[in-house]
Amino acid sequence: MTTLTLIGGETMAYSDADRAAGGAALGLLAGAYAGPETRVLLAGPHATELIDALADRCAAVTCLVRTLTDAQALARRHERNPRVRVLCGSLDAFTPGGDQDLVLALGGLGRLHSPDGARLTWQSSLDRLIAATASAGVLLLGVENPLGVHRLTTAGGLPAPDPAEPVGHSALVARLREAGLHVAPSYAAFADPARPTVLARTPELDAASGAVPLLAAEAAAAFSAVTRRRPLLDDPRRLAGAALRAGMGAQLAPLWVVAAGRAPVRPHEPLPSAFVAGGAHAAHWDAAVAYERAEDGRWSRRLLSESGTTLRMVGRVARTPELLTGAVAPDRLLEEQLLAACAAHDLPAVRELLRAYATWLAATPSAFATCDNVLADGDRHELLDPSWHLSAPIGADEALARALRGFAVTLLTSGLPHPWPASLDVESLTVSLAAAAGRPLTREDARAAVALECEIQAARQVLPEQAEQELRCELGTVTARHTALAARDWRSMTGAMDRLAGELAEARDEITWWEERVRTSTREHERHLHRYRSSRSFLVGRAVTAPLRLARQTVRRVAGSSDT
Amino acid sequence: MHHANHFYGHAHVLARYCGLDDTDPPRIAGYLQHGWNIGDGLGEGTRLVAGRPTFAWSAATAARARLAGRPAVVIGAPFAYLMAHAERVLAADRPRLAPPALAVPRQDGMRRTGTLWYPFHGWEKQKVRGDHDALIATIKAVETEPVTICLYWQDHDDRRVRGRYERAGFRVICHGRRGFKWRGTDPQFLDRQLAELRGHRRVASNRLSTAIFHGIAAGCEPAVYGDEMSLAGEDPRYGGHARVRRQWPALYGEQTDLRAAREAARAELGLDHLAAPDELRDLLGWPAASSVPEPRATRVRL
Numbered sequence: 001m002t003t004l005t006l007i008g009g010e011t012m013a014y015s016d017a018d019r020a021a022g023g024a025a026l027g028l029l030a031g032a033y034a035g036p037e038t039r040v041l042l043a044g045p046h047a048t049e050l051i052d053a054l055a056d057r058c059a060a061v062t063c064l065v066r067t068l069t070d071a072q073a074l075a076r077r078h079e080r081n082p083r084v085r086v087l088c089g090s091l092d093a094f095t096p097g098g099d100q101d102l103v104l105a106l107g108g109l110g111r112l113h114s115p116d117g118a119r120l121t122w123q124s125s126l127d128r129l130i131a132a133t134a135s136a137g138v139l140l141l142g143v144e145n146p147l148g149v150h151r152l153t154t155a156g157g158l159p160a161p162d163p164a165e166p167v168g169h170s171a172l173v174a175r176l177r178e179a180g181l182h183v184a185p186s187y188a189a190f191a192d193p194a195r196p197t198v199l200a201r202t203p204e205l206d207a208a209s210g211a212v213p214l215l216a217a218e219a220a221a222a223f224s225a226v227t228r229r230r231p232l233l234d235d236p237r238r239l240a241g242a243a244l245r246a247g248m249g250a251q252l253a254p255l256w257v258v259a260a261g262r263a264p265v266r267p268h269e270p271l272p273s274a275f276v277a278g279g280a281h282a283a284h285w286d287a288a289v290a291y292e293r294a295e296d297g298r299w300s301r302r303l304l305s306e307s308g309t310t311l312r313m314v315g316r317v318a319r320t321p322e323l324l325t326g327a328v329a330p331d332r333l334l335e336e337q338l339l340a341a342c343a344a345h346d347l348p349a350v351r352e353l354l355r356a357y358a359t360w361l362a363a364t365p366s367a368f369a370t371c372d373n374v375l376a377d378g379d380r381h382e383l384l385d386p387s388w389h390l391s392a393p394i395g396a397d398e399a400l401a402r403a404l405r406g407f408a409v410t411l412l413t414s415g416l417p418h419p420w421p422a423s424l425d426v427e428s429l430t431v432s433l434a435a436a437a438g439r440p441l442t443r444e445d446a447r448a449a450v451a452l453e454c455e456i457q458a459a460r461q462v463l464p465e466q467a468e469q470e471l472r473c474e475l476g477t478v479t480a481r482h483t484a485l486a487a488r489d490w491r492s493m494t495g496a497m498d499r500l501a502g503e504l505a506e507a508r509d510e511i512t513w514w515e516e517r518v519r520t521s522t523r524e525h526e527r528h529l530h531r532y533r534s535s536r537s538f539l540v541g542r543a544v545t546a547p548l549r550l551a552r553q554t555v556r557r558v559a560g561s562s563d564t
Numbered sequence: 565m566h567h568a569n570h571f572y573g574h575a576h577v578l579a580r581y582c583g584l585d586d587t588d589p590p591r592i593a594g595y596l597q598h599g600w601n602i603g604d605g606l607g608e609g610t611r612l613v614a615g616r617p618t619f620a621w622s623a624a625t626a627a628r629a630r631l632a633g634r635p636a637v638v639i640g641a642p643f644a645y646l647m648a649h650a651e652r653v654l655a656a657d658r659p660r661l662a663p664p665a666l667a668v669p670r671q672d673g674m675r676r677t678g679t680l681w682y683p684f685h686g687w688e689k690q691k692v693r694g695d696h697d698a699l700i701a702t703i704k705a706v707e708t709e710p711v712t713i714c715l716y717w718q719d720h721d722d723r724r725v726r727g728r729y730e731r732a733g734f735r736v737i738c739h740g741r742r743g744f745k746w747r748g749t750d751p752q753f754l755d756r757q758l759a760e761l762r763g764h765r766r767v768a769s770n771r772l773s774t775a776i777f778h779g780i781a782a783g784c785e786p787a788v789y790g791d792e793m794s795l796a797g798e799d800p801r802y803g804g805h806a807r808v809r810r811q812w813p814a815l816y817g818e819q820t821d822l823r824a825a826r827e828a829a830r831a832e833l834g835l836d837h838l839a840a841p842d843e844l845r846d847l848l849g850w851p852a853a854s855s856v857p858e859p860r861a862t863r864v865r866l
Contacts, residue, residue: 345626347638348836419637421593421617421849428846435842443852506615513613 004075009090009117011067021107021142022047023195024277024288028304029187029257032267033102033138034058041100041132043091044107045070047195048077055084062100066090066114090117091125096132103133106142106257107194110162122164123175130179130262138261139181143172144193148254149223149240155231155490169202169250172258181260184267188253190240191222196255197279198222204273204293207247210330211274211291211299213375215249216241217333217384220372221280232489235414241336275304282462285312287321287387291328299328316391317459323387331377333384335407338371342411342418347436350419354437357381358400362439365396367452371407394452401441401449402456404433408446409478415495422503426478450476568607571598571742573751574642581645582841582850586751593849596642597621600774600832602811603802604629605636619848622834628802637847640834643778646754648838678710679766680784681734682775684793685716695791696725699770700732702790706818710735712764714757714775717741758782772808772815780829788816 027050034040039060042051046063055061055078064087065071071088078084087094091112105112109125120128126141133139145151146161147168166172169186176183185203189196198218204211220237227236243252250256259265272290288304302325312319334357341349353376360381361369368388375382408429411418420429430446454475458468532538569575569592578596579589594616597605605618605625617635620626629636681703683696703711713734719725720738729736739756743749757778761767767779770790780786792805809816814824830836839847 345630345637347839420846422615423593423849424846431852432843432846435840435846438840440840440842502615506613509614510616513611516611 004071004086004088006068006071007087007089007095008093009066009114010071010088011090011114011116013069014067015069016045016065016067016107016111017070017073019107019111019194020045020047021194022050023192023197024286025189025197025199025275026050026106026142026195026257027053028275028277028288029199029271030054030102030104030106030140031057032269032271033140033259035268038101039099039134040102040104041129043103043105043129043132044109044111046104046106050106051078051084055081058102059083061085062087064089064091064094064112066112090114091128092118092120094128094132096128098131099134100132101134101137103129103137103139105129106140108141108143122162122166126175126179130181133261136261136263138259138265138267141176141258141260142189142193143256143258145169145252145254145256147252148193149236149243149252150191150193150254152252153227153232153234153236153239153489155233169253169256172256176258176260181262182264184259184265186250186256186258188250189255189257190219190253191236192226193255195278196222197225198274198276199257200249200274200291201271202250202256205244205247205249207245209293210297211293212244213330213332213336214291214299214328214384215274216244216336217372218274218276218279219244219249222276225280234489234491273299277304281460284314284462285319285460287319287324289324299330301325301328313391314459314462315455317456318389318391319387320389321387324385326386328384329375329377329380329382331375331380331382333372334374334376334381335371335410337376338407339411339414339416343416345417345419347419350433351436351438354404354433357403358434358437358439361400361403362396365394365399366390367394367399367402367456369399370403372410397439397441397445398449398452400434400437400439401430401445402452404437404441405430405446405449406453408433409475413478413492415492415499422499447476566592566595566610566612567745568598568610569596570746570749572642572753573743573749574598574754576749576751577642577646577649577754578844578848579850581649582845582848584845584850590848590850592619594619594637597625600641600777601625601802602808604632604634620834622832623837624831638834638837639844639847640836640838641777641832643754643758644781644833644835644838645844646758647781650758676763676765676783678712678764679707679768679787680712680714680760680764680779681707682714682767682769682773683719683729684769684771684773685719695793696728699790699793700728700734703734703768704732706787706789707766707768709765712737712760714739714760771805772812776815777829777832780825781833781835785822786815786820786825787818788820789818 038058040054040058041062043064060083062085063074071086074086113119166175173183185201187199188202190198200215219240223236243249273293274291277288278286289301290304291301303321356379367390373384375384408426427443427446434441454472575589576586580586596619605620617637618629619639620636621641623638626636626638711734713729713736715738717738740750740753741748761779761782767784768787769776770792772788776786814821
């Protein structure tokens with residue numbers, strides 16, 4: 001029987017459930033600190049699946065939530081589990097016992113206070129949680145970054161900053177050290193601070209780390225999944241990529257997760273350099289992976305045992321998560337290299353990249369070897385995520401058409417400079433890119449790629465039929481006027497507006513140009529006509545044919561009068 | 565759309581390469597550089613349509629055009645497309661894409677002899693001042709093999725000028741008319757030039773010019789020597805001829821370094837930038853070719 005204790009100051013008629021911290025990635029991190037003997041305190045709202053997992057494996061689980069609604073729901077959910085205890089009330093009414101082996105506050109310290117209790121400062125709240133931790137215990141704290149990529153790019157309102165809260169990752173670590181704690185290397189988390197899917201240990205985020213390309217790709221995928229249709233100032237994928245490349249991934253990550261304790265912090269099982277769980281696809285496809293850096297600096301990936309390891313399918317699209325295990329090349333993404341070459345108007349470089357890619361693709365055709373999933377270095381190409389495949393084999397041209405059309409869409413909707421005429425549509429650009437790759441495709445091939453693209457995207461999102469049709473329509477009608485498909489941000493929109501204004505001005509100038517030409521040619525023709533009419537041969541000809549003309553006029557006049 | 569795009573039959577050559585009707589090339593959606601220069605690729609005082617790109621021969625020319633605030637795309641020189649096309653025709657035996665009148669130009673490896681000499685010329689509205697007799701004397705002193713003089717059509721039509729070179733015992737030719745305002749263009753200008761260049765061992769002039777780079781690309785040894793003559797109304801913005809001498813000293817002299825010359829020609833004619841027919845059509849704003857399947861872009865060997 002679960003006990004629900006009202007400790008005082010509980011919040012009535014409210015729920016924090018929709019902002020509860022959780023997700024598979026945070027679950028994996030918390031799980032590494034939890035063993036069968038562990039007593040856990042979850043302070044603040046946490047996702048049910050996270051609590052369920054801990055309740056199954058730990059000796060005792062105490063949930064401290066401020067709202068009565070959440071507390072009652074928790075008590076009901078775990079009513080048959082005597083190891084789960086629910087405390088409801090404000091943090092200031094909570095008496096720490098100093099006996100918890102693991103204290104989780106993954107949603108930060110802000111949602112521990114109640115309107116009916118005293119509001120503790122950030123520092124006092126932290127002290128209260130430290131006091132709850134056993135001498136050898138671990139406090140796992142999640143802190144949202146007020147300068148995170150998610151906040152820098154949002155067009156929505158932002159909460160007022162708490163002046164007592166440490167700003168910046170190093171300030172946070174310093175505050176914990178000042179409180180007399182040992183701090184383990186923190187994790188920077190992307191993209192949604194409440195449910196991050198990508199966690200990377202901060203020391204691995206320096207610009208020289210070989211993990212930058214793959215972490216940038218993972219962060220981009222994570223942002224793609226959470227920013228669809230939300231109003232944005234700028235594309236968070238681009239900003240996150242730039243931050244990671246500049247070695248500022250830790251400073252601009254949406255969330256930091258810090259493990260601290262009065263004794264040196266040691267997880268029950270070794271933690272990887274980075275891990276990714278959930279994210280870009282529907283939950284059906286989820287496969288948690290860990291990235292590890294070896295002694296020699298090389299990176300490898302392994303499938304975490306918690307994930308299901310069986311082949312999964314939706315329609316023709318299949319995923320074999322086991323294929324994720326293996327070494328990962330430190331090369332840059334092909335898409336990133338192509339965009340850079342296009343921005344520099346370097347067509348020979350574009351051709352070289354595309355030719356090497358198309359040659360490789362022809363040897364091993366795959367619908368999933370798209371420019372944003374291929375790591376390339378000269379003639380060496382490797383799939384970033386090799387776990388996807390189609391159940392039916394696919395031709396090299398079909399695979400190339402999907403990849404190049406996808407890149408054409410990215411290029412035209414990104415607003416980045418490129419060497420092709422602005423009037424070019426997606427199909428023409430695809431044909432042009434294929435010609436540059438040395439493997440000619442037709443416009444029909446490019447159009448046919450929409451069906452494959454739609455099939456794959458719909459399968460990955462497990463979309464219902466109606467949504468799939470909408471997606472097909474959207475993918476089939478992309479033009480340069482569209483802003484980025486995945487992120488409709490203010491920068492892309494103003495860029496698109498500037499492009500339209502520019503094109504209009506250019507069209508007007510072209511009209512003026514044609515008018516000038518017509519005027520010049522008309523004058524020229526008139527001059528020629530005048531010269532011809534005043535020439536002697538013309539005058540002689542007129543004189544000779546004058547009687548004929550006179551006769552014709554007379555006949556006409558007579559015929560006309562006889563009619564009336 | 566600019567009439568200069570048709571100069572020397574450039575648009576015609578590109579249309580042929582793209583598998584389109586080369587007797588009536590479609591309008592190019594921009595301005596095609598019509599001669600080698602050290603400026604931004606445009607003729608002076610050209611009325612440009614805003615937003616329409618300059619189709620430059622080399623990366624450097626395109627970069628200068630962009631500095632001048634205009635969009636530019638590097639496509640390489642039309643002469644290089646002519647050579648690429650001829651090679652493709654030879655390689656693939658595709659008579660339908662063959663140059664119409666002149667058929668296939670003479671192949672490299674055939675016996676080359678003599679020097680094709682291009683005395684510096686102005687154009688229809690520029691006058692060149694210089695001493696043709698002194699130039700003839702210099703040519704005679706330097707060249708050991710038979711000399712063919714190629715004159716600009718104006719000089720060729722001028723009986724006094726042509727007569728001087730003929731009296732000196734040279735063979736005198738003209739590749740044809742450049743054309744103006746879409747009239748009088750000789751679409752086979754470049755075919756004639758390529759055929760002549762491939763028959764000669766050396767190409768020479770008194771100024772570094774388009775013909776010298778075309779000659780190097782066609783396999784000739786270049787030389788630039790003799791009275792440079794002076795040109796009325798020369799555009800001083802990009803440094804004039806003095807700048808050319810400073811930039812390409814290796815190409816000046818009676819004998820020159822062939823390796824350096826080939827490198828210079830590769831860069832200036834944009835030989836590494838040639839686009840495949842499908843790409844070129846898109847870049848120039850041209851329609852897709854009729855159902856003729858296209859061979860891929862060929863690299864021009866130097």
